[in-house]
Amino acid sequence: MRWYLDIITTPGPETAQTAVMVHLPKERYLFNCPEGLQRVCYENRHRMFKLNHLFLTRVDWASMGGLPGMLLTIGDQSSAVVNLGAGPNFSHFMAAMRSFINRPGFPVKITEFDDAGPQPVEPYVGEQLTVVPVLSYPASADSVIREEPTESTTEDDSTSDRATKRCRLAGSNSIPPSSSDRLAPINEIVRMMFNRDPNAAGRRYYPSLLPTSPRPAALTYICTGPSVPGKFDVKAAEALGVPKGRLRGQLVRGETIVLPDGTVISPDQCVHPGRPGAVFIVCDCPSVAYIDSLIKQPGFKPYYRDDSTHVTSDRSVDCLIHNTGPGVLQDPRYQAWMHRFGAETHHLVSGADVNDDAIVFTGSAEEQLVLSNLSSNVFHGPFQAVKPGSSSTTWAALQPQLPAKSCLLRPETRFEFEPTPVCHTENQIQPYNYQMQDRVSSISELIQPFQSKVAELREAQLIQSPKRDAKAADIAPDAFENLVISPLGTGSSHPSKYRNVSANLVKVPTRGNMLLDVGENTIGQLYRLLGDSARFNPIFQMGFDDLFADLHLIYISHMHADHHLGLPSILNHWFQRSQTQQGQARNLTVIGPQALLTWLTEYNMVQPLGLSDPNLHLVCTEALFPSGLNANAETRATLLAPLRTSLGITDVTVCRAIHCASSYCVALEHEQGWKLSYSGDTRPNPAFVSLGRDSDLLIHESTLEDAMQAEAIAKRHCTTSETLQVAADMNARYTLLTHFSQRYPRAPVFLNGGPMGPSAAIAAANLKLAIDSPRVGVAFDLMSVRMGDFPQLATFIPALKMLHPNIEGEAVEDVHIDLGI
Structure with a gap:
């Protein structure tokens, strides 16, 4: 079963965030939706009609500025369910758009990953992909968020106190309403925006939104793909007398069978062991202030390979996608964390201070260059900070300090998981060459x-x-x-x-x-x-x-x-x-x-x-x-x-x-x-x-x-x-x-x-x-x-x-x- 991911955008002037599209036989996932993503999809022919799961690493405009337009386009063309997942305040963001997004009959489901409550954040389980969110915070907020209850406080009191302090750290002097109070009107608004009966009579009524405060959470997603079934051993089946047809199919499905002569055959006698699903991680570390919070998260421990006491996963991480802020990749703490995943992990790296200023919309750039022949004042090619063939000096200096299988991301990078993990860079978008069109x-x-x-x-x-x-x-x-x-x-x-x-x-x-x-x-x-x-x-x-x-x-x-x-x-x-x-x-x-x-x-x-x-x-x-x-x-x-x-x-x-x-x-x-x-x-x-x-x-x-x-x-x-x-x-x-x-x-x-x-x-x-x-x-x-x-x-x-x-x-x-x- 072949499945893979494509890098749609990387940080730059035209697209502010790394966007990743995962292609599975039955599902399609998108991680991040920056401004310009829909236009990039037109440019490079990434079809969006199968998109049914979208996750954001941050609730900020850099990560989700393209989402409103994307939802409007998909809503005009499809009635399939779209599942959206993001961190705290995402539901508020969605409801705030009620004046200009109205797609009744277009079912949208929202999952808000929030660790402020007493319950752990639940993983998202799709048909072929399981997504585990991991929340990290900048250092000033992290000490409050990770604060454990004292003996003199109840668990509920501690949770409320953490939420209050987190909001105050974000710059608000007001105490936020409880999550249930805040989400009740929001859920009703979202229902009326998307999920109400398009034929229902009556005027739409949108209740007001209760106040909220910024939450600086950055989400990393640990994703596990479908397991790979073992191959059926035809010779072993023939030796055991298993006839062709229904009985062999039962064995492939993991069922024990009984032959006409009463012989019991179990699947492990004819089917080779399968492999656990491939694992990839979409990591977001916006600044060096998030590093300590990120690398201390216990969710990564099963995948570390530098300490056998931590290894509880049967499969190492095949691919770790890094979306980093200024100075993160240069930080020794982050570099040491990257090495912990072992030599087999591919690290696909992006960041505003390492990615080239490559023009993404090459069709438009060529058009402008064509028109510049009429008048170089009225029409001129778009600005580009780097020349074709040049590489980021920051990346060249960083490479020796990073794991061996590290690759600088550019749009159109592809990583295949099955049948063999491999990173394809031959189609990456390079800086635009004005002289070779x-x-x-x-x-x-x-x-x-x-x-x-x-x-x-x-x-x-x-x-x-x-x-x-x-x-x-x-x-x-x-x-x-x-x-x-x-x-x-x-x-x-x-x-x-x-x-x-x-x-x-x-x-x-x-x-x-x-x-x-x-x-x-x-x-x-x-x-x-x-x-x-x-x-x-x-x-x-x-x-x-x-x-x-x-x-x-x-x-x-x-x-x-x-x-x-x-x-x-x-x-x-x-x-x-x-x-x-x-x-x-x-x-x-x-x-x-x-x-x-x-x-x-x-x-x-x-x-x-x-x-x-x-x-x-x-x-x-x-x-x-x-x-x-x-x-x-x-x-x-x-x-x-x-x-x-x-x-x-x-x-x-x-x-x-x-x-x-x-x-x-x-x-x-x-x-x-x-x-x-x-x-x-x-x-x-x-x-x-x-x-x-x-x-x-x-x-x-x-x-x-x-x-x-x-x-x-x-x-x-x-x-x-x-x-x-x-x-x-x-x-x-x-x-x-x-x-x-x-x-x-x-x-x-x-x-x-x-x-x-x-x-x-x-x-x-x-x-x-x-x-x-x-x-x-x-x-x-x-x-x-x-x-x-x-x-x-x-x-x-x-x-x-x-x-x-x-x-x-x-x-x-x-x-x-x-x-x-």
Whole structure:
């Protein structure tokens, strides 16, 4: 029986945690689900439809940031039970998502492993895999957690005291409610999110969550696979007179048989001894503070091979996967612990300070490199800190101190357990080589005929509408022209090979930066766009950390997962970065629906995101209506005061989008005279046309082609022609089209046409409208556009059409085969 595990992700800028997928004949297990994991699965064709068990090593966003999106995708495609397991507060985390995850009829079962109670943590027993959780804590908390009851206290008192102290160590002054009190409403919420009858009538009711406090538990999982039955000895059976057929089958199943002549035959006479199931461990040690707690856990003792008194397991550990924090692998205590498992154990090692900065999304990287041949300023390859062929100097220095069978993990490492344990590294993802892509090398020659034409069009199409000239004169010189926009994600619904989900970065010259929506893994996109210094991106002229030093606005249009799931990692990085900026102006305003603010508040109880920082301002979108729905003019001015001070934004006005509940369109006005409007997701919206009248830049969704208007109406999105009509009615100076359906994997259909698109007449009309107007641009992930250069985008369209011929089959394959439908 063949079974194996694959390393899906390792720690890096695009994926924060090591994720492991275990393939068994009847089951599939996933350990950790960081942001970007679903997109990695599309990229490398890991099918998720059989996934039915998922375990997390930590209840923090690094380990589970991809889980909400993953559940939504699986829930749309399958009704099979999915079992989730994680440490303390995991149920709270799940229930906090009730405003944006609702999949009735999709059965989800949650197991929360918590050692705060008097009972030991129970193992999880699947059909083919047994998972034993082992909890460890940082040194400050561990001394409390392991505290034994004294003679003067009862066991229950001691348990309650430990839980109280643990919460206080985590930074809370409040005593948490009892586990049963806290979990009762949570279990009801989860039932209504997933397990209720989808046909049941009546309004959903979600009770409030009781307070909780962060629990810094790191879980390690000891996993035992299915035992291997012994082989049937045909010669022995024949010698004993066992006939072929039913009786031999009984012996194989371990049953004793009686021959017709009365002879009793036991299985051990014809069947060779079987082997116990293979053992592997998924270990998480986030920092050196966890080492003592981890290595003292008694659950590992049966597998040590340095002291025969401990050996109670019939099989040693075949594979130990290490997910380590900074300095852990260099610590002599951890190295000595690794050696205790014996010479036969394979150690697969990963960590933020040992793994290379290898680009995971190679399809997207190649696409950007192809487009860079049109303009190296607008399009450029993603940042990568290491060169192909280089290896981590940290790992090279560490190797002699680690067990002989130690291997540095990269994505696409595979470890086979049966029939023989072996580690395969030949398909590992290496640092991306920009010079060795066959398609890229031929692009320069391919587009050479367009180069002179593009230069001519750039000059000929620098036209401004007479209606806009009057206002343009009122804008401060270079104020709007030097504004920079980068679409970080231009796809809708879920990430794909070439397009991430919605996010837009805007740099306001001399003032700072803002983000308009932040879909899952926006933080990884920012790193690839900006690099580690201001020298990498010539348009933005700031590095990744510089962005957070001057990040002043995050606007979330609505609570669909593809628009806001990147927010926790962005806030966490801003908060960590802000700790080094004491005394500097670092105001950050987050504007979003009330449901967003509730979710952030409840999640902040599990993992602090800096919500208590006086420089972080949470503003409810509903308070910004011009009519003052929930606030008068004075209150609005107070809410927007930090934005005026930091970014020069003088007004933020919103209107309801024609999409889902609590979805909004927004218009931002700047003290230097320019105006930017952002649609979020919506149908053509007269209220938004009025709100955004005379915008200098309109960023508008263009989800579907014209031939799919019926679907656009049903899903409350826009077609290309509808978006262009909105821009015309609004009298927008420039319009950037974005949020394209993932059925168009590389470019919207009016660029590539073909049988998948609308009729020839409609396609030709849309293409002519786009080419003839220097005011319309098509968004691609990680492009960088200075507004003074925006008219040049139209000049790229002929070349874009050539570079992106119809690839209908690729779109179908990406969406359907990778999801396993």
